[in-house]
Amino acid sequence: MKKCVIIGSGLGGLSTGVILAREGFDVTILEQEAQPGGCLQCFQRRGVKFETGMHFIGSAQRGQTLNRLMRYLEIDDIALQALDTQAYDIVRLGNDEFRFPNGTEAFIEQMSRYFPHEREGIEAYINCVESVAQASSLHTLNLENADSAISTEYQLRSINEVIESHIQDHVLRDVLVGNLPLYAAQRDKTPFSTHAFIVDFYNQSSFRVTGGSDLIGLALQKRLEHHGGHLFTHQKAVKIHDDGQRVTGVTTADGNYYDADIVVSAIHPVPTLAMTDSPLIRPAFRRRMNHLPNTIGIFAVYLHFKEGRMPYLNSNYYGYRPGVSPWDSGEYTLADWPRGYLYMHLCHQAQPRYARAGVILSYMRFEEMAPWVGTEVGHRGADYEQFKRQRAERLIDAVGKAFPTLRDSIEHYYTSTPLTYLNYTGTPEGSAYGIARDISLGVSCHVPQRTKLPGLYLTGQNINSHGILGVLVGTVVTCSDLLGTEYLYQQIIKANL
Numbered sequence: 001m002k003k004c005v006i007i008g009s010g011l012g013g014l015s016t017g018v019i020l021a022r023e024g025f026d027v028t029i030l031e032q033e034a035q036p037g038g039c040l041q042c043f044q045r046r047g048v049k050f051e052t053g054m055h056f057i058g059s060a061q062r063g064q065t066l067n068r069l070m071r072y073l074e075i076d077d078i079a080l081q082a083l084d085t086q087a088y089d090i091v092r093l094g095n096d097e098f099r100f101p102n103g104t105e106a107f108i109e110q111m112s113r114y115f116p117h118e119r120e121g122i123e124a125y126i127n128c129v130e131s132v133a134q135a136s137s138l139h140t141l142n143l144e145n146a147d148s149a150i151s152t153e154y155q156l157r158s159i160n161e162v163i164e165s166h167i168q169d170h171v172l173r174d175v176l177v178g179n180l181p182l183y184a185a186q187r188d189k190t191p192f193s194t195h196a197f198i199v200d201f202y203n204q205s206s207f208r209v210t211g212g213s214d215l216i217g218l219a220l221q222k223r224l225e226h227h228g229g230h231l232f233t234h235q236k237a238v239k240i241h242d243d244g245q246r247v248t249g250v251t252t253a254d255g256n257y258y259d260a261d262i263v264v265s266a267i268h269p270v271p272t273l274a275m276t277d278s279p280l281i282r283p284a285f286r287r288r289m290n291h292l293p294n295t296i297g298i299f300a301v302y303l304h305f306k307e308g309r310m311p312y313l314n315s316n317y318y319g320y321r322p323g324v325s326p327w328d329s330g331e332y333t334l335a336d337w338p339r340g341y342l343y344m345h346l347c348h349q350a351q352p353r354y355a356r357a358g359v360i361l362s363y364m365r366f367e368e369m370a371p372w373v374g375t376e377v378g379h380r381g382a383d384y385e386q387f388k389r390q391r392a393e394r395l396i397d398a399v400g401k402a403f404p405t406l407r408d409s410i411e412h413y414y415t416s417t418p419l420t421y422l423n424y425t426g427t428p429e430g431s432a433y434g435i436a437r438d439i440s441l442g443v444s445c446h447v448p449q450r451t452k453l454p455g456l457y458l459t460g461q462n463i464n465s466h467g468i469l470g471v472l473v474g475t476v477v478t479c480s481d482l483l484g485t486e487y488l489y490q491q492i493i494k495a496n497l
């Protein structure tokens with residue numbers, strides 16, 4: 001029985017742990033925080049629950065990709081609430097709203113109603129999205145249909161370039177990237193494949209987790225323990241040991257030592273590599289990882305609504321300042337922040353009539369955190385509290401333009417900044433989604449699942465992509481390396497028979 005220590009209990013660590021424990025590995029997950037789950041964590045204040053990271057998921061209907069993975073992970077009994085199938089996403093540009101319905105045909109019809117002169121372009125665009133998603137065996141979980149030529153082409157072309165090749169109308173171009181905060185895309189940099197996977201994923205079906213996304217983490221933890229694995233909190237990994245040939249164990253900040261034949265790090269590669277001084281990891285690789293760009297951070301306002309006041313919004317709402325393209329919302333100045341936001345409600349029970357909690361997310365660059373870097377949670381000072389209050393007020397005002405009853409419906413609110421994320425997940429610069437994909441860097445952006453130090457593997461959102469599907473695909477990649485690709489795919493197929 002091989003001993004496997006996993007660093008980090010986010011979705012990446014937990015899902016890798018479940019698979020390896022099920023396959024007979026002796027799995028121990030080490031989590032630095034008091035609560036497991038990473039971005040799956042929720043927190044409670046005054047009896048109301050808030051989600052910190054994952055808010056909605058896609059492709060979770062029977063037979064769709066996420067559902068197949070959830071069945072394989074034995075967590076498909078989690079209760080989900082479908083978002084409005086006619087408007088799972090609503091994009092507001094200036095004063096105009098555009099609704100995204102689920103399903104290819106519905107999407108073409110709806111977008112063509114808004115932009116009748118672009119019907120052909122819309123069809124070509126959505127066909128392109130689907131063919132890119134279908135070409136990846138990792139996204140369809142079907143080894144036979146993989147088309148590496150399509151995959152490679154769209155990993156090398158930018159989102160804006162491909163959209164512009166199909167769509168002439170400038171407003172429609174912006175509408176199609178209205179959900180861009182979900183992947184923090186940048187013009188001329190982010191590959192079209194990232195956009196295509198996410199659009200296809202949510203267009204097939206979209207859901208919130210009834211009761212909060214921490215239920216995914218709790219369900220995975222249960223499966224891990226059912227298969228004999230262990231999870232320890234308050235165990236911050238600080239050193240990965242080796243004997244000159246392969247990994248031997250992990251030490252935590254309080255001096256505990258965990259023996260390991262295999263170490264899987266489910267945290268960002270930069271802090272991972274800082275934990276080993278093995279010469280088997282080449283300086284060029286360390287340099288490359290240290291220089292990879294990270295996605296922008298996020299400022300969040302968590303809204304506790306007065307009882308029975310705020311009708312539950314069964315859509316995700318993306319708003320942009322008039323005249324601002326979604327592409328430019330990260331390029332804000334202090335005067336015009338926020339240029340854009342994403343506003344969502346938490347689904348606290350099946351079919352809620354009123355929302356108890358909501359969240360507003362907006363980009364925030366880490367440079368804004370400079371005065372408080374190095375301070376401790378809860379002790380950052382009055383100026384930090386004032387900064388957060390001012391930003392929260394601005395964000396509430398911005399969303400209030402589309403939802404005039406918002407301010408009066410709020411009982412309390414709480415905030416978080418990129419510094420909060422840095423503390424709670426360890427992701428450098430409090431980056432929302434980890435390493436940014438950039439076509440101009442080509443393969444140097446690639447983070448391998450296996451390192452040159454035998455026995456040290458990587459998983460989590462930096463391997464393939466972030467988000468529930470991106471991270472689970474990363475888990476499949478890492479576990480395929482340990483178990484064999486054909487074997488793992490067979491197990492997934494078997495679990496879905």
Ligand SMILES: Cc1cc2nc3c(=O)[nH]c(=O)nc-3n(C[C@H](O)[C@H](O)[C@H](O)COP(=O)(O)OP(=O)(O)OC[C@H]3O[C@@H](n4cnc5c(N)ncnc54)[C@H](O)[C@@H]3O)c2cc1C
Binds near residue numbers: 010012465
């Ligand atoms: C604001 C926000 C909204 C999002 N919304 C969605 C959404 O709606 N849908 C969706 O699919 N995705 C969403 N995502 C993305 C998704 O939540 C993440 O991509 C995913 O949860 C990341 O999982 P992970 O395991 O890679 O990393 P993380 O969740 O960051 O987990 C890493 C874990 O490792 C621990 N750790 C770090 N260092 C150490 C150490 N030295 N020792 C021990 N433990 C350590 C951390 O405490 C943490 O628990 C969102 C993300 C954010 C930030």
